[in-house]
Amino acid sequence: MQQAAPSAVRLAILGVGTVGTGVVNLLANNGDEIKRRIGRDIIITHVGTRRPRHDLPASIAQSADLLDIVTQDDVDIVLELMGGTTVAKDVIIAAIKHGKHVVTANKALLAEHGNEIFALAEQHGVHVAFEAAVAGGIPIIKTLREALAGNRINWLAGIINGTGNFIMSEMRDKGRNFDDVLAEAQALGYAEADPTFDIEGIDAAHKLTLLASIAFGIRLQFSQVYCEGITRITAQDVQYAKELGYRIKHLGFAVRRTLADGQEGIEMRVHPTLIPKDSLLAHVNGVKNAVLVDAEPVGQTLYYGAGAGAGATASAVVADVVDVARTLACSVPSSAPTAHGVAHLGFLPDALQPTYVLNSDEFVSGYYLRLKVKDDLGVLASITQILSNNHISIAAILQRPAHTAGEVPVIILVEPVLERHMNTAIAQIEALDSVTDSVMRIRIEALAANQ
Amino acid sequence: MQQAAPSAVRLAILGVGTVGTGVVNLLANNGDEIKRRIGRDIIITHVGTRRPRHDLPASIAQSADLLDIVTQDDVDIVLELMGGTTVAKDVIIAAIKHGKHVVTANKALLAEHGNEIFALAEQHGVHVAFEAAVAGGIPIIKTLREALAGNRINWLAGIINGTGNFIMSEMRDKGRNFDDVLAEAQALGYAEADPTFDIEGIDAAHKLTLLASIAFGIRLQFSQVYCEGITRITAQDVQYAKELGYRIKHLGFAVRRTLADGQEGIEMRVHPTLIPKDSLLAHVNGVKNAVLVDAEPVGQTLYYGAGAGAGATASAVVADVVDVARTLACSVPSSAPTAHGVAHLGFLPDALQPTYVLNSDEFVSGYYLRLKVKDDLGVLASITQILSNNHISIAAILQRPAHTAGEVPVIILVEPVLERHMNTAIAQIEALDSVTDSVMRIRIEALAANQ
Numbered sequence: 001m002q003q004a005a006p007s008a009v010r011l012a013i014l015g016v017g018t019v020g021t022g023v024v025n026l027l028a029n030n031g032d033e034i035k036r037r038i039g040r041d042i043i044i045t046h047v048g049t050r051r052p053r054h055d056l057p058a059s060i061a062q063s064a065d066l067l068d069i070v071t072q073d074d075v076d077i078v079l080e081l082m083g084g085t086t087v088a089k090d091v092i093i094a095a096i097k098h099g100k101h102v103v104t105a106n107k108a109l110l111a112e113h114g115n116e117i118f119a120l121a122e123q124h125g126v127h128v129a130f131e132a133a134v135a136g137g138i139p140i141i142k143t144l145r146e147a148l149a150g151n152r153i154n155w156l157a158g159i160i161n162g163t164g165n166f167i168m169s170e171m172r173d174k175g176r177n178f179d180d181v182l183a184e185a186q187a188l189g190y191a192e193a194d195p196t197f198d199i200e201g202i203d204a205a206h207k208l209t210l211l212a213s214i215a216f217g218i219r220l221q222f223s224q225v226y227c228e229g230i231t232r233i234t235a236q237d238v239q240y241a242k243e244l245g246y247r248i249k250h251l252g253f254a255v256r257r258t259l260a261d262g263q264e265g266i267e268m269r270v271h272p273t274l275i276p277k278d279s280l281l282a283h284v285n286g287v288k289n290a291v292l293v294d295a296e297p298v299g300q301t302l303y304y305g306a307g308a309g310a311g312a313t314a315s316a317v318v319a320d321v322v323d324v325a326r327t328l329a330c331s332v333p334s335s336a337p338t339a340h341g342v343a344h345l346g347f348l349p350d351a352l353q354p355t356y357v358l359n360s361d362e363f364v365s366g367y368y369l370r371l372k373v374k375d376d377l378g379v380l381a382s383i384t385q386i387l388s389n390n391h392i393s394i395a396a397i398l399q400r401p402a403h404t405a406g407e408v409p410v411i412i413l414v415e416p417v418l419e420r421h422m423n424t425a426i427a428q429i430e431a432l433d434s435v436t437d438s439v440m441r442i443r444i445e446a447l448a449a450n451q
Numbered sequence: 452m453q454q455a456a457p458s459a460v461r462l463a464i465l466g467v468g469t470v471g472t473g474v475v476n477l478l479a480n481n482g483d484e485i486k487r488r489i490g491r492d493i494i495i496t497h498v499g500t501r502r503p504r505h506d507l508p509a510s511i512a513q514s515a516d517l518l519d520i521v522t523q524d525d526v527d528i529v530l531e532l533m534g535g536t537t538v539a540k541d542v543i544i545a546a547i548k549h550g551k552h553v554v555t556a557n558k559a560l561l562a563e564h565g566n567e568i569f570a571l572a573e574q575h576g577v578h579v580a581f582e583a584a585v586a587g588g589i590p591i592i593k594t595l596r597e598a599l600a601g602n603r604i605n606w607l608a609g610i611i612n613g614t615g616n617f618i619m620s621e622m623r624d625k626g627r628n629f630d631d632v633l634a635e636a637q638a639l640g641y642a643e644a645d646p647t648f649d650i651e652g653i654d655a656a657h658k659l660t661l662l663a664s665i666a667f668g669i670r671l672q673f674s675q676v677y678c679e680g681i682t683r684i685t686a687q688d689v690q691y692a693k694e695l696g697y698r699i700k701h702l703g704f705a706v707r708r709t710l711a712d713g714q715e716g717i718e719m720r721v722h723p724t725l726i727p728k729d730s731l732l733a734h735v736n737g738v739k740n741a742v743l744v745d746a747e748p749v750g751q752t753l754y755y756g757a758g759a760g761a762g763a764t765a766s767a768v769v770a771d772v773v774d775v776a777r778t779l780a781c782s783v784p785s786s787a788p789t790a791h792g793v794a795h796l797g798f799l800p801d802a803l804q805p806t807y808v809l810n811s812d813e814f815v816s817g818y819y820l821r822l823k824v825k826d827d828l829g830v831l832a833s834i835t836q837i838l839s840n841n842h843i844s845i846a847a848i849l850q851r852p853a854h855t856a857g858e859v860p861v862i863i864l865v866e867p868v869l870e871r872h873m874n875t876a877i878a879q880i881e882a883l884d885s886v887t888d889s890v891m892r893i894r895i896e897a898l899a900a901n902q
Contacts, residue, residue: 022748025748026601026748029603029747029748030601030602030603030747033603033668034600034601035802036668036798036799036802037600037668037794037797037798037799037802038600038799039799039802131598137749137750137752138752139594139597139598139599139752142593142594142597142598143590143593143594143598145488146590146593146770146773146774147582147590147593147594147767147770148590148766148770149485149488149489149769149770149773149774150477150481150485150765150766150768150769150770150772150773151481151766152480152481152484217484217487217488278734280731280734280735280755283729283731283734284731295766296480296481296762297473297476297477297480297761297762297763297765297766298588298756298757298762298763298766298767299588299756299757299760299762299763300756300757301588301589301590301754301755301756301757302753302754302755302756303752303753303754303755304731304752304753304754304755305749305750305751305752305753306749306750306751306752309750310748311747311748311749311750312748312749312750314601314748315599315601315602315746315748315749316598316749317601318600318601319597319598319599319600319601321601322597322600322601323597323600326792326793327792341777341778341792342777343488346488347487347488348487348488348489348490351486351487351488351490
């Protein structure tokens with residue numbers, strides 16, 4: 001089936017690990033069906049790998065010299081599937097300069113160097129497609145850039161790290177501790193040996209950077225993302241949240257706000273979050289991903305699927321290849337606003353706006369607070385007085401019998417509040433003699449329409 | 452903002468009811484943001500309406516002569532938002548013949564006459580875009596044609612009629628009867644004065660026709676869709692399903708099957724269905740829509756949102772307009788496989804296959820059976836013997852105290868079975884003297900991956 005015909009789309013695949021192998025297999029299995037869609041074969045002409053692969057057809061040239069591969073004439077599209085931000089960056093830049101289209105799954109690279117890469121791609125009239133960089137097999141990039149192009153996005157909230165969601169799901173379903181579940185996730189291959197990027201939220205922050213830019217038409221600003229991981233969440237927090245009608249999920253939020261001066265601001269934040277147990281996002285379990293988008297006038301839409309793995313990522317990579325293949329037939333006049341139909345960040349490069357990005361003390365959200373207090377008369381009165389002094393309304397209180405003699409856990413849910421006020425109140429509460437430990441705080445989001 | 456510039460994309464909107472007005476409002480509200488995406492204004496030059504609208508800008512020409520509007524030079528894209536299958540067909544054909552691109556939300560027209568319309572569009576090198584025809588604001592057409600283009604679709608299951616889903620949700624949440632809820636749906640404007648298309652499943656069958664073609668690369672075959680409505684579902688059925696761990700939803704299914712002879716077959720069916728209460732589709736309530744797609748290698752993905760209403764439908768219509776606008780800049784050589792990047796049905800016209808469509812007696816599914824039986828000794832033994840004789844395995848039985856003296860409701864869930872065998876067994880059961888009424892049957896689907 002994969003015979004080189006004059007019109008075949010020719011790929012160089014750089015990196016044949018999990019994802020690269022997934023793409024090879026996808027094309028072998030579904031190549032005929034794809035040809036029914038686009039009328040052309042998609043063939044692999046080169047593979048970039050340090051260790052030669054003996055299971056690939058002899059028609060595929062293998063080499064470790066990636067910078068050489070991207071200069072070859074028999075390559076239309078370079079698939080960068082290695083990861084990392086050093087070599088990957090060099091080969092992508094070289095590919096662009098040689099007029100090759102690029103498809104990549106590299107969220108870290110794009111979140112940190114995408115502005116430079118996309119500018120270069122515009123200059124050379126090539127695509128750098130990256131559906132696979134966010135939420136695996138879920139077509140959230142295409143959806144935001146194309147399907148919702150008539151909308152003004154109010155906010156989006158996403159479960160965009162499968163490892164984190166697996167851990168939170170297991171803690172809730174089985175009452176297990178964080179460390180236990182993390183060890184299992186590593187054993188199952190869901191989490192890396194060094195799980196920092198997943199459990200500290202850095203991977204999610206990379207993805208959120210891309211989503212926020214595409215949602216609002218701003219430059220990529222990874223350093224501006226507020227990022228909090230899941231390592232401090234205890235089995236008790238998960239249990240208390242459940243009793244109060246919530247589930248704790250690790251979410252990324254990109255939110256458009258109107259500031260006090262009437263100007264527009266944007267929040268980019270990744271953190272554990274209590275969400276109502278009846279929301280669809282609350283039912284996204286295990287390693288699955290989902291993104292909820294609130295936009296005007298479409299309202300709320302949600303996109304769900306596998307966020308990682310060979311098959312899901314290969315699906316997104318090949319969708320990008322098909323998109324590029326479908327536009328290869330078009331010739332675009334130099335007067336066109338972009339080198340191709342859809343701008344990299346959904347908005348034209350010169351239409352990206354320098355919108356203000358809020359600091360965390362400007363965020364507004366509800367809060368779950370867990371305190372350890374001495375079983376003294378009057379301690380609850382002192383705490384509620386502090387909240388009241390800081391204009392913070394209490395939504396619920398849960399006080400439980402003491403675990404430890406004389407020490408009582410108290411859970412307080414508060415209504416949405418400016419984070420600066422919350423910080424002040426927590427500092428005052430922690431200064432009370434009767435409060436024996438630092439206050440555990442987790443944000444609450446209602447995920448209501450037109451928030 | 453909406454000033455005619457040389458490069459503006461010029462629309463004629465035919466029909467300014469709910470959806471047409473939604474598009475007018477969307478462009479007024481979000482026109483600036485859309486221009487940041489595509490670099491061009493989108494302006495309305497003509498509106499086709501019988502009654503002149505006094506709230507539209509004077510720059511928009513209004514006329515009742517639709518066939519004249521579609522010939523005008525200052526029209527790039529015709530938006531057919533009238534509905535119906537007579538006048539709408541004539542104006543779409545006239546528009547195509549005049550080289551105009553068309554965007555339509557008309558599922559009935561396309562399901563019944565799409566083969567003819569798309570062939571004509573290919574011939575004249577224009578798009579007929581129809582995202583709004585299925586599931587309102589959910590970009591399921593784009594997703595199947597583009598985002599999942601690397602996949603082989605195994606099956607899809609969709610809640611694609613908001614009225615029907617509203618009725619089923621209310622019956623479950625509040626224990627209400629079908630007739631009550633239908634009357635309320637009509638009062639709320641969710642259901643038409645003549646609700647036949649919604650409650651008999653015809654509207655869903657129109658949409659399923661489009662989805663099945665795009666999923667599998669077959670011609671549109673509305674007459675081949677098996678279609679069953681929700682009118683026979685009782686409050687008791689809803690309650691029994693709940694007790695057994697299911698919810699009843701009105702679903703459309705497009706399923707790829709391997710037949711006994713090794714050939715491929717396709718099921719297209721719309722019917723009430725018991726689905727596991729923990730599945731995401733079970734949590735799609737009210738007038739919302741959702742489509743679950745099981746594909747190889749991406750696995751299961753789900754798409755959720757508003758299935759109707761001015762805003763959601765306008766969002767899909769304008770997404771199509773933006774897609775067309777983004778490709779207007781491209782010139783496509785006559786040697787290209789389609790007149791534009793994406794074929795109307797996702798697969799190239801000459802790649803559509805004459806795949807066999809199964810008859811209902813060839814379907815395989817589990818079943819919920821509700822019987823009324825006389826409270827006789829041995830009646831259950833006779834029934835289970837009949838099932839056993841027909842190779843049907845029982846998954847669960849629920850027998851309740853008699854409502855009426857001497858008459859007992861019995862609920863039986865059976866494992867997946869060839870429908871022909873189920874029909875035989877039911878005929879034999881209904882022939883028993885102890886069975887006092889016809890058997891109520893509802894299909895069960897597990898929605899499991901790789902079904």
